Amino acid sequence: MDEKTFGRAFNYIRDAIEKSRNFEGETEIELGEGKFLTFLHENEFKKFEGEDNAKGAAVDGSSLKILDAHSFIISMRRVGYLVADEKNLIFRKIYPAEMDCLSKHEPDGIFKEKYENLMGCSPPKIPDSVESINDAIRALEEHAAAREAMETLEEGDILMMDGSLQGSEYLSDIIGENCRIAMEKGIHIVGVCKRSELYTRKLPVLNWVKSRGDRIFGKEKWYYPLSRDKGIYIAKLHKLSRFSFRIDINPEEKDIDGIMRKLSAFSNDVSYIGYPYPLALIHREVVLTSEDGMYCRRVLREMALKSGYTIDDWEEMFFDYHEYLE
Amino acid sequence: MKMNGEKMLGRIIGRNATEIVFRYPYGEDVKIGEILVAEDEENGNLFFLRVVDLQYGQEGSEKWGYRTAGEMMMLDEMEQPYSMREKERRLFKIGICAPLGYVREGRFRKPKAIPSHFSKVRRPGESDYRFLDKGEWDIEIGKLRSGEREVDVKVGINGNIISHHIGIFATTGMGKSNLMRVFAASAMGCGKYGLLIVDPHGEYYDGGEGMKGLRHHPMAGDSLVVYSPHHLSGSHNTLKISAYEITVGDLQNIFPFTEAQKDALYALSSRFGKEWLVKLHDMESEELVEQFGGRIQDITFGVLKRRVERIMQSDIIHRDENVAVSDSIISHLSNGKVVLVDTSGIYEYEELLVSVVLARKVLSHYKNAYRDKAVFGKLPHVLITIEEAQRVLKADSIFASIAREGRKFKVGLCAITQQPKLIKEELLSQFNTFFILGLADEGDRNIIKGSAKQDISKLEKEIQTLEAGEALITYPGAPFAIPAKIHWYDDYIKNFDGNFDGTGKKTIDFDENFY
Numbered sequence: 152m153d154e155k156t157f158g159r160a161f162n163y164i165r166d167a168i169e170k171s172r173n174f175e176g177e178t179e180i181e182l183g184e185g186k187f188l189t190f191l192h193e194n195e196f197k198k199f200e201g202e203d204n205a206k207g208a209a210v211d212g213s214s215l216k217i218l219d220a221h222s223f224i225i226s227m228r229r230v231g232y233l234v235a236d237e238k239n240l241i242f243r244k245i246y247p248a249e250m251d252c253l254s255k256h257e258p259d260g261i262f263k264e265k266y267e268n269l270m271g272c273s274p275p276k277i278p279d280s281v282e283s284i285n286d287a288i289r290a291l292e293e294h295a296a297a298r299e300a301m302e303t304l305e306e307g308d309i310l311m312m313d314g315s316l317q318g319s320e321y322l323s324d325i326i327g328e329n330c331r332i333a334m335e336k337g338i339h340i341v342g343v344c345k346r347s348e349l350y351t352r353k354l355p356v357l358n359w360v361k362s363r364g365d366r367i368f369g370k371e372k373w374y375y376p377l378s379r380d381k382g383i384y385i386a387k388l389h390k391l392s393r394f395s396f397r398i399d400i401n402p403e404e405k406d407i408d409g410i411m412r413k414l415s416a417f418s419n420d421v422s423y424i425g426y427p428y429p430l431a432l433i434h435r436e437v438v439l440t441s442e443d444g445m446y447c448r449r450v451l452r453e454m455a456l457k458s459g460y461t462i463d464d465w466e467e468m469f470f471d472y473h474e475y476l477e
Numbered sequence: 478m479k480m481n482g483e484k485m486l487g488r489i490i491g492r493n494a495t496e497i498v499f500r501y502p503y504g505e506d507v508k509i510g511e512i513l514v515a516e517d518e519e520n521g522n523l524f525f526l527r528v529v530d531l532q533y534g535q536e537g538s539e540k541w542g543y544r545t546a547g548e549m550m551m552l553d554e555m556e557q558p559y560s561m562r563e564k565e566r567r568l569f570k571i572g573i574c575a576p577l578g579y580v581r582e583g584r585f586r587k588p589k590a591i592p593s594h595f596s597k598v599r600r601p602g603e604s605d606y607r608f609l610d611k612g613e614w615d616i617e618i619g620k621l622r623s624g625e626r627e628v629d630v631k632v633g634i635n636g637n638i639i640s641h642h643i644g645i646f647a648t649t650g651m652g653k654s655n656l657m658r659v660f661a662a663s664a665m666g667c668g669k670y671g672l673l674i675v676d677p678h679g680e681y682y683d684g685g686e687g688m689k690g691l692r693h694h695p696m697a698g699d700s701l702v703v704y705s706p707h708h709l710s711g712s713h714n715t716l717k718i719s720a721y722e723i724t725v726g727d728l729q730n731i732f733p734f735t736e737a738q739k740d741a742l743y744a745l746s747s748r749f750g751k752e753w754l755v756k757l758h759d760m761e762s763e764e765l766v767e768q769f770g771g772r773i774q775d776i777t778f779g780v781l782k783r784r785v786e787r788i789m790q791s792d793i794i795h796r797d798e799n800v801a802v803s804d805s806i807i808s809h810l811s812n813g814k815v816v817l818v819d820t821s822g823i824y825e826y827e828e829l830l831v832s833v834v835l836a837r838k839v840l841s842h843y844k845n846a847y848r849d850k851a852v853f854g855k856l857p858h859v860l861i862t863i864e865e866a867q868r869v870l871k872a873d874s875i876f877a878s879i880a881r882e883g884r885k886f887k888v889g890l891c892a893i894t895q896q897p898k899l900i901k902e903e904l905l906s907q908f909n910t911f912f913i914l915g916l917a918d919e920g921d922r923n924i925i926k927g928s929a930k931q932d933i934s935k936l937e938k939e940i941q942t943l944e945a946g947e948a949l950i951t952y953p954g955a956p957f958a959i960p961a962k963i964h965w966y967d968d969y970i971k972n973f974d975g976n977f978d979g980t981g982k983k984t985i986d987f988d989e990n991f992y
């Protein structure tokens with residue numbers, strides 16, 4: 152590698168830094184499901200203060216591929232929600248982990264069935280790969296859990312989903328329906344993204360917003376509307392947080408400050424300063440780790456061996472390049 | 478959650494047969510030295526564990542802890558409020574235990590197995606200690622202790638092992654004297670053992686400021702015999718040793734002698750028999766040189782005479798062969814009495830002389846009796862206590878002989894010392910029962926570790942943190958090193974429940990129809 156190689160890379164980096172520092176004006180943002188135009192300007196930042204009393208539910212789920220054969224996968228999912236106020240957890244509900252077999256040829260059966268159960272109609276569209284079906288099922292189950300959680304919530308409560316509210320095209324009807332139910336009951340539904348995929352050409356939008364926000368407000372809480380139409384915001388929920396998050400809010404909502412105040416009331420736990428603690432806790436409850444996967448693989452394999460199959464039968468079926476390469 | 482009336486503390490998470498680890502809630506206070514039990518639900522065994530160390534635990538990575546502490550410090554500095562939810566699930570403590578053994582069908586067994594995974598751990602209830610009652614002790618010392626907590630189970634030792642020698646080890650102020658008082662009180666209570674206490678500090682008779690002494694014991698009138706060189710307020714005898722009962726060997730226990738001097742002493746003793754000391758004192762050097770045909774130089778006699786002069790000047794030494802208390806002391810001991818010899822206020826050499834003469838005479842009395850089975854069988858075990866034992870437990874002293882051969886003749890030694898490391902390991906290993914109180918010095922703890930009859934290697938931290946009156950007791954056959962809280966003497970005699978009726982007389986259950 153010569154100086155030129157580094158030079159080229161560095162020029163690109165410099166360009167990006169400069170832009171995130173000084174950019175002002177209109178830029179196009181890409182979401183998974185489409186693009187939108189936004190006008191980045193310092194005047195759009197909004198400081199907010201104080202914390203309201205808050206009560207709400209947090210929903211999260213986790214999925215894990217346990218085994219991958221040539222023609223199907225075995226996957227596992229666990230979904231749950233918990234209800235808390237700004238001080239304490241009130242109760243939690245964790246659904247039993249579910250294990251499914253998804254055929255690579257006809258992977259849509261389970262998704263269709265679950266969709267129909269929840270919505271009373273067929274899904275408008277179905278993901279084509281087996282992996283995206285698995286994720287779509289989990290997201291669907293999360294929204295179903297959200298709907299159940301809403302039954303325990305009251306007017307003014309907040310419903311926190313892990314991830315964006317934009318959702319994929321397969322689920323937008325479900326999300327729309329949940330938003331409608333929430334509006335009807337006076338519940339504020341929000342999606343908090345730990346990682347956000349917002350792309351623009353060369354401009355790291357999150358960095359731009361964060362560094363600008365901190366420059367303007369220092370140690371204050373603020374939010375920035377990337378798109379009021381779509382209900383996409385970036386917010387710093389604790390004065391001293393080092394992180395800001397993308398937060399999706401139902402575009403119909405009027406009192407954004409109020410919602411931010413409620414979210415920030417949840418965001419003073421020392422273990423996760425600036426992130427709503429109910430979401431952190433529910434994540435810990437539902438997460439499926441690689442150890443969980445290992446355990447399930449072992450149980451299944453033992454069952455096979457006890458039923459008279461050999462290790463060779465098993466390995467032929469689930470030849471694992473990962474293990475092979477390790 | 479309650480188990481056997483006791484709250485569940487935590488669950489075992491693993492490790493091995495010599496070290497068992499359990500998790501317990503962060504809000505719970507477990508102390509080093511505490512005894513806990515683990516109930517093995519798989520087989521009904523009840524494991525006894527002793528907490529030997531404590532650690533922090535957290536769910537999640539070490540990084541999380543560092544980060545959270547950092548956030549707290551930052552928020553503190555900014556005076557920002559914060560909280561931590563689900564503390565009780567994220568934070569916990571870890572207890573590290575030495576397995577003591579397990580109880581199965583009422584019998585205590587050595588820890589050859591380990592409790593099942595995730596067995597529940599709790600504090601033992603009194604009924605769990607039932608197996609300890611089987612120890613059949615009769616000299617009560619205190620109560621069982623679990624960490625700092627006293628458990629309502631009495632502990633003691635069996636008087637029949639006193640002749641296998643007892644060591645009491647403690648740094649100053651940790652409770653040696655109180656333990657000795659309690660020991661004496663129990664011995665008085667059961668009346669089955671002879672106990673000779675030589676008391677150089679004069680602290681046992683009266684107890685001193687605001688404290689009770691042996692004379693306050695409800696059974697003192699009957700079971701305690703006191704000898705003192707000075708006047709005491711209660712009934713006592715005057716301490717007198719006759720010059721005729723002091724041997725050449727006794728003197729060698731007290732003073733160093735050159736080879737030439739030793740030769741002279743033996744020559745004197747073989748020529749004059751038990752009169753040797755008086756003769757040496759009364760005769761002039763020239764006369765002595767002549768007596769021994771000039772074989773011994775007059776300067777040798779000169780040195781010996783000066784030594785002997787000090788002895789003959791002593792108030793407790795009497796020239797009359799018949800004025801001596803040793804025989805009556807021996808007879809009291811043979812009757813199961815506690816004999817207190819107050820040697821306070823006299824010179825150290827006088828005190829040593831008294832203990833050496835008495836110890837030697839007790840041993841030889843028992844040795845003589847040994848030849849006659851019937852007589853010997855009736856003699857009680859006897860225990861001779863020596864304070865600051867490191868002074869006299871030397872290779873060829875009378876006390877070393879008792880340590881080596883006393884058990885055969887029912888004569889035991891109770892060595893009290895602050896510095897066990899100054900006692901030869903070979904001698905220390907003759908001591909079967911240890912009372913280990915707080916010991917600050919590592920060298921002292923190490924020497925004891927090597928000689929104790931139970932494995933106390935893991936109890937380093939506990940011994941270091943023992944408070945006054947807290948002890949570990951080890952003896953052969955004990956299920957484990959028994960943690961005890963020694964009775965406070967004053968309280969102990971207040972509620973003394975020996976067989977007495979309050980008048981200082983033992984009540985004897987006899988059948989009125991017998992006559």
Ligand SMILES: Nc1ncnc2c1ncn2[C@@H]1O[C@H](COP(=O)(O)OP(=O)(O)OP(=O)(O)O)[C@@H](O)[C@H]1O
Pocket residue numbers: 647648649650651652653654655656945946947962963964965966
């Ligand atoms: N069993 C006990 N219960 C309560 N307190 C005790 C107990 N044993 C000792 N103490 C406390 O410790 C103090 C010292 O006890 P003691 O005189 O027996 O110690 P020691 O080891 O003989 O000290 P020294 O080395 O000075 O002779 C007592 O005055 C008392 O306050």
Ligand SMILES: [Mg+2]
Pocket residue numbers: 653654655
């Ligand atoms: Mg003392």
